[in-house]
Amino acid sequence: MGSRIIATGRALPRTAVTNRDLERFMETSDDWIRSRTGIGQRYTLRSDEPLAQLAAAASRTALERAGLKPSDLDAIIVGTVSSEFAFPSFGCQVQTLLGADSIPAYDVAAACSGFIYALSVADAHMRAGDFAKVLVIGADALSTFVDWNDRRTAVLFGDGAGAAVIVSEPGPRGLLSSLLRSSGRHWDLLSLRATGVRATLDTEIRRNPDDAIKMKGPELFKIAVKSMEEVSRQVAERARINLGDVSLVVGHQANMRIIKAVAERLGLPPEKVFINIERYGNTSAASVPIALDEAVELGRIHDGDLVMLNACGGGLTWGANLLRW
Numbered sequence: 001m002g003s004r005i006i007a008t009g010r011a012l013p014r015t016a017v018t019n020r021d022l023e024r025f026m027e028t029s030d031d032w033i034r035s036r037t038g039i040g041q042r043y044t045l046r047s048d049e050p051l052a053q054l055a056a057a058a059s060r061t062a063l064e065r066a067g068l069k070p071s072d073l074d075a076i077i078v079g080t081v082s083s084e085f086a087f088p089s090f091g092c093q094v095q096t097l098l099g100a101d102s103i104p105a106y107d108v109a110a111a112c113s114g115f116i117y118a119l120s121v122a123d124a125h126m127r128a129g130d131f132a133k134v135l136v137i138g139a140d141a142l143s144t145f146v147d148w149n150d151r152r153t154a155v156l157f158g159d160g161a162g163a164a165v166i167v168s169e170p171g172p173r174g175l176l177s178s179l180l181r182s183s184g185r186h187w188d189l190l191s192l193r194a195t196g197v198r199a200t201l202d203t204e205i206r207r208n209p210d211d212a213i214k215m216k217g218p219e220l221f222k223i224a225v226k227s228m229e230e231v232s233r234q235v236a237e238r239a240r241i242n243l244g245d246v247s248l249v250v251g252h253q254a255n256m257r258i259i260k261a262v263a264e265r266l267g268l269p270p271e272k273v274f275i276n277i278e279r280y281g282n283t284s285a286a287s288v289p290i291a292l293d294e295a296v297e298l299g300r301i302h303d304g305d306l307v308m309l310n311a312c313g314g315g316l317t318w319g320a321n322l323l324r325w
């Protein structure tokens, strides 16, 4: 018995912050950000917008499209590093908002690879026969963790949530293979020492630089390209799939240049690579499910297509899932 994504959903904060908006309080330019990252705008949470509510909204859309109610679910698994609480888990917060007592609900902390990890965990449970219907969520709000004086990092991140309903199903469709990787020795390429009080752009609260996201961008760039290329090859090999048969790669949207470099190394033409970073920036664990939801909505994915998901993020963590849609 395998598992298959039957519906997706996404939700974004109501405030779009353009590069031009950033120019007003930071020494940066629309031109620099677009040419170095591909980002044109990002959505950022306001102080009255809990991330859990966005995750619940994305989940309700996915559930509705799946024709399911929260009470039909067997588990909720969330990729996130942005919970407002150390505990209860973010999964428990979303569970309450959905009214899905008393199924297991928990988080997987793998930063930008969070959705890839959560999907793989859900699939393993389903293959073991533990669950038949699972809600997998990717939700993050890294804009609330940046130091707005650090222009090398602050311009990259946006907030959002994406969700997918997966069901256990025999047959050729569904998740064919997943591969997860971590390298803790590279922890200092991308890290956040303390979570806690969120500092949204509309409040006076600013993070102490010591407690903000720290990133070594250029080093991370190189490792991200290499690791995503490798894991994409390996997951295809594991599933005995020829990379050329992949119809669409829906990867983590960290930097347009990273996405293009990975595609080039894999020998994939631009039409096989989904890119929406221009409108969202890097939404961490939300980026793959948001992109997947858009790709489905835009008719870029058809029944029977081979779809590759891949990501790399703080940890370092990286991974890929290969799906027959």
Ligand SMILES: CC(C)(COP(=O)(O)OP(=O)(O)OC[C@H]1O[C@@H](n2cnc3c(N)ncnc32)[C@H](O)[C@@H]1OP(=O)(O)O)[C@@H](O)C(=O)NCCC(=O)NCCS
Pocket (backbone or CB within 6 Å): 027, 028, 029, 032, 033, 036, 037, 112, 151, 152, 153, 155, 190, 215, 216, 217, 218, 219, 220, 221, 224, 254, 255, 258, 282, 312, 313, 314
């Ligand atoms: C962060 C990143 C965009 C920086 O791009 P880069 O081409 O490596 O740029 P550098 O950091 O070398 O900086 C080049 C110059 O641009 C300047 N610069 C950096 N950020 C800037 C900004 N927002 N606006 C204007 N100038 C900026 C730097 O100060 C530097 O100027 P200098 O040479 O006078 O010191 C790129 O390294 C990257 O995307 N790395 C991966 C980050 C990532 O994906 N993180 C998440 C992984 S999940």
